[in-house]
Amino acid sequence: MVLETILYLIAYPPLWQVLILGFVGALLVAMVAIWFERKAAARVQRRIGPYWASPRLGGFMIIVADMIRYVTQQVIIPTTVDKIAFLLTPVAVLVVTILPLAFIPLSPHELYWPVASMEYSLLIALALTTLPPLLTVVLGWASSNKFSVIGSLRESYVITAYELVAVLAILAPAASTLSFNIVYIVEAQQPVKWLAILNPLAFLAAFLAVLMSTSAFPFEIPESEHEVVAGPYTEYSGILYALNMGGGYIRRFIYAIIIALVFLGGWAPYTPGLDPFTGFIIPSLIVLVKASIVVLVMSFLRAVYGRYRLDQALDAAWRLALPLALLGLGWSIILAYMNLI
Amino acid sequence: MEGQKLQGMVVRRVEKELYEVFIGPQHPGSGHMRIIVRLDGDVIVEADPDIGYVHRTMEKLSEVREWLKPIPLLERMTIIDACNITVPYVNALEKLMDKSPPPRASYLRVLLCEINRVASHLYGFGIFGVFLGHSTMYMWAFGDREVFVELAEILTGARLTHSYPIPGGVRRDMPQDFPEMARRAVRYMRGRLEEYRRIFVDNPVIVKRLEGVGVISRNKAAELGIVGPNVRASGIRYDVRLAEPYEVYDELDFEIPVFEEGDALARTWVRVEEIKQSLSIIEQAVDWLERHKGEPIIPKEDYDKLPKLHREVYEKTGRVKLLPAHATMKIPAGKAIARGEMGRGEIIYYVESDGGTTPYRVRVVTPSARNAIVFKYIVPGHRLMDLPAIYGSIDYFPPEADR
Amino acid sequence: MPARVSLKSLKRRGGLFEGIKSNIQALAVGVKYFIDPQRSTLLYPKEYIEHRPGYRGFIVFIKDKCISCAACARICPSAAMKMVRVTEVDPKHPDKPRQKQYPVINYQRCIFCGYCVDICPTEALYHTPFQDVVYESLADMFLTLEAFQLEPGRPSVSEGSPVVYEVDEERGLIKRRR
Structure with a gap:
């Protein structure tokens, strides 16, 4: 009885989804993603990568050590910056980045949704994911540094091009299932009618667009080291820099969760039960694992590709990714018309 | 204020629409130099290379050291290409000393030069890779360079600062098991070049970054006087090993790859092809050295002067001992010019002796010093993100240019 | 046979098919090394490199062979080696102390070119085949005559095991335990 109450308490959606999965889970995934990125790149590059911090864990503790360093490092606030914006934006970025989780259902049961209705959840979640880049532009502007301004300018170019593709491609499942309800989309994919298989074009477009718009490593055009030092984050140090950097990883993770839900079948092939454990915690963990795999594949690409030039990236967005997304959308409509899903 | 001259500086008004960005010297993508870039939007309208941050007065320091001592000093201009940069100096001394x-010493020099050339090109590839955000190329090139650094270490006893040639010969003979090791390294590197092609040179993203970027036309290349792989990528058939063969380069069978496109991709390919040719030269050199075992590596008249202990050491370990006379060696008065082809291009030495124990004048013109001009004339008109691509593709090395 | 010029030209870039093919090639190479990294990393404190005998490492002085000719100090390009005058007992005349010059080295300046070892007419100097020596302070790097005669302590030996690097045809450098 007591145990059940505790379970229900943990499964209280704002607590489980936003606090535990959102903050702790996202933090953990960000840590694992950074670690995996370093380890995977190291393997491809014939190195060992992080090792001595904890040889048995494959050097995972180096990420913890890094975090401790970021937290305890002095935060330098240059005199030329716009102080309020400079200090508040990194925090706002993190909050806004986590926000889409409030509209993402990780269980088919209404009881475990963070908000009462999931009718337009996909639209709202996607709309919220487009917010953080705007704050990145603010961030660069507040820094009052040439490299920051160039970096945030690039960020704004890249998001203009790729957010559109990302939104279009991720909306393709909505077109094929005729619903913006994520729960409905996931249920439609049960058990293995995953849209990534039925509609690989849209999936590829979504993957590419997410990679680009979250400036994942090989495509970190806004913060590419060799021209603009660290882009919008040049003036940041210590915990504020960690918030910015972690924000990027968490944003990619949120996108990955959406992709896992709408393309990779969400909690499929598992059929959730009714009680908190089988109805909420297990399905959400399945989604988490699928999202992690998406993030890890993105991390692997770091080792193989170089960096696109800004104009080439934009060119690729309009000429390659956008048609791909439109084709995916068209294919979704055909899927819907032929009742394939 | 406009055009007004202060001491050593020119004050000039910056256009209001232009954005002036200082790339370097405290910048992750600049190396030991500064490039002042003026941007109109994302397009560079003016680039001003500001060199000299690592000037170490190599020429002056050479003048106050006895003849042998500049060898380890001059190496430090391009520590990654140590033999190539010292061989022409030694050649100049040999011309003065007549x-x-x-031949065996010449072959050993050529062998080490080519090992250095491969290592130097791989170093260039590594830096190029990291400039383009391709961290794998960086790590691979540096890892594979280690193979050749290891070979050089076995041959000379030092990883980078070999101080290998001395006037009249070389300091050490090759160890017994060296040829087999060199052949294995050559075969390994050939296999690796194919993988480099797949992951880097033919990688669509990289090709896109390089194709048509930083085009130096044939005329422009001649006009700017750039050298090395950069000029060969623009269709000019110029290589010191071809124009004025030094050492035994005229006895070896190798090609000088020339491309005509003149863009960053062509410059990359010239280096890939040159690595292939260097590997073939290494093979030929070790073959020759194996066929001519036991030949001397210093002139006979020098060998005859050696005392008994020195000869014993030479027979046993292949190490040529210097005579105490070398420390205060005098070289007949005269002037000599010698040139050689380094990994990055042509190096020229002008050495003048007044008959004393130290050089009267040593003038060095290094390839990077001649290539630095590319920043000024080729970079404008490109985008800011092309700057690292051009920088990496001309393989500019500031310590070499600043001397 | 002099060098030949070979005029080459870049491959014409193909269309979509070529693009997909080269993407897959790049990814395949990445995956290949992801599965089998073929590393040769030296886990430094646990392992250390055993160099070959010809390696130009730290220099050790054998006092008995020295004839005080000062050639090593004169050839040293970085002026790291200096002669010091010491008063010592003459083996032939034990009652009469004699003055003699011996070299000492300053490792702050030494560049390990090995000229001194090569020029020594009596082989009184030799290279140790290692360079991983730690000094606690800069002052320690001025070796006294006594310290110059001892092989410097090598902390790696007490902490790790020796490995030898070999060139392999398939994997490049491979480390082999001894």
């Missing part, structure tokens, strides 16, 4: 190295 001495010529025995």
Whole structure:
């Protein structure tokens, strides 16, 4: 009885989804993603990568050590910056980045949704994911540094091009299932009618667009080291820099969760039960694992590709990714018309 | 204020629409130099290379050291290409002393030069890779360079600062198991070049970054006087090993790859092809050295002067001992010019002796010093993100240019 | 046979098919090394490199062979080696102390070019085949005559095991335990 109450308490959606999965889970995934990125790149590059911090864990503790360093490092606030914006934006970025989780259902049961209705959840979640880049532009502007301004300018170019593709491609499942309800989309994919298989074009477009718009490593055009030092984050140090950097990883993770839900079948092939454990915690963990795999594949690409030039990236967005997304959308409509899903 | 001259500076008004960005010297993508870039939007309208941050007065320091001592000093201009940069200096001394190295010593020099050339190109590839955000190329190139650094270490006893040639010969003979090791390294590197092609040179993203970027036309290349792989990528058939063969380069069978496109991709391919040719030269050199075992590596007249202990050491370990006279060696008065082809291009030495124990004048013109001009004339008109691509593709090395 | 010029030209870039093919090639190479990294990393404190005998490492002085000719100090390009005058007992005349010059080295300046070892007419100097020596302070790097005669302590030996690097045809450098 007591145990059940505790379970229900943990499964209280704002607590489980936003606090535990959102903050702790996202933090953990960000840590694992950074670690995996370093380890995977190291393997491809014939190195060992992080090792001595904890040889048995494959050097995972180096990420913890890094975090401790970021937290305890002095935060330098240059005199030329716009102080309020400079200090508040990194925090706002993190909050806004986590926000889409409030509209993402990780269980088919209404009881475990963070908000009462999931009718337009996909639209709202996607709309919220487009917010953080705007704050990145603010961030660069507040820094009052040439490299920051160039970096945030690039960020704004890249998001203009790729957010559109990302939104279009991720909306393709909505077109094929005729619903913006994520729960409905996931249920439609049960058990293995995953849209990534039925509609690989849209999936590829979504993957590419997410990679680009979250400036994942090989495509970190806004913060590419060799021209603009660290882009919008040049003036940041210590915990504020960690918030910015972690924000990027968490944003990619949120996108990955959406992709896992709408393309990779969400909690499929598992059929959730009714009680908190089988109805909420297990399905959400399945989604988490699928999202992690998406993030890890993105991390692997770091080792193989170089960096696109800004104009080439934009060119690729309009000429390659956008048609791909439109084709995916068209294919979704055909899927819907032929009742394939 | 406009055009007004202060001491050593020119004050000039910056256009209001232009954005002036200082790339370097405290910048992750600049190396030991500064490039002042003026941007109109994302397009560079003016680039001003500001060199000299690592000027170490190599020429002046050479003048106050006895003849042998500049060898380890001059190496430090391009520590990654140490033999190539010292061989022409030694050649100049040999011209003044009217001495010529025995063929085996020449072959050993060429062997080490080509090992250095491969290592130097791989170093260039590594830096190029990291400039383009391709961290794998960086790590691979540096890892594979280690193979050749290891070979050089076995041959000379030092990883980078070999101080290998001395006037009249070389300091050490090759160890017994060296040829087999060199052949294995050559075969390994050939296999690796194919993988480099797949992950880097033919990688669509990289090709896109390089194709048509930083085009130096044939005329422009001649006009700017750039050298090395950069000029060969623009269709000019110029290589010192071809124009004025030094050492035994005229006895070896190798090609000088020339491309005509003149863009960053062509420059990359020239280096890939040159690595292939260097590997073939290494093979030929070790073959020759194996066929001519036991030949001297210093001139006979020098060998005859050696005392008994020195000869014993030479027979046993292949190490040529210097005579105490070397420390205060005098070189007949005269002037000599010698040139050689380094990994990055042509190096020229002008050495003047007044008959004393130290050089009267040593003038060095290094390839990077001649290539630095590319920043000024080729970079404008490109985008800011092309700057690292051009920088990496001309393989500019500031310590070499600043001397 | 002099060098030949070979005029080459870049491959014409193909269309979509070529693009997909080269993407897959790049990814395949990445995956290949992801599965089998073929590393040769030296786990430094646990392992250390055993160099070959010809390696130009730290220099050790054998006092008995020295004839005080000062050639090593004169050839040293970085002026790291200096002669010091010491008063010592003459083996032939034990009652009469004699003055003699011996070299000492300053490792702050030494560049390990090995000229001194090569020029020594009596082989009184030799290279140790290692360079991983730690000094606690800069002052320690001025070796006294006594310290110059001892092989410097090598902390790696007490902490790790020796490995030898070999060139392999398939994997490049491979480390082999001894």
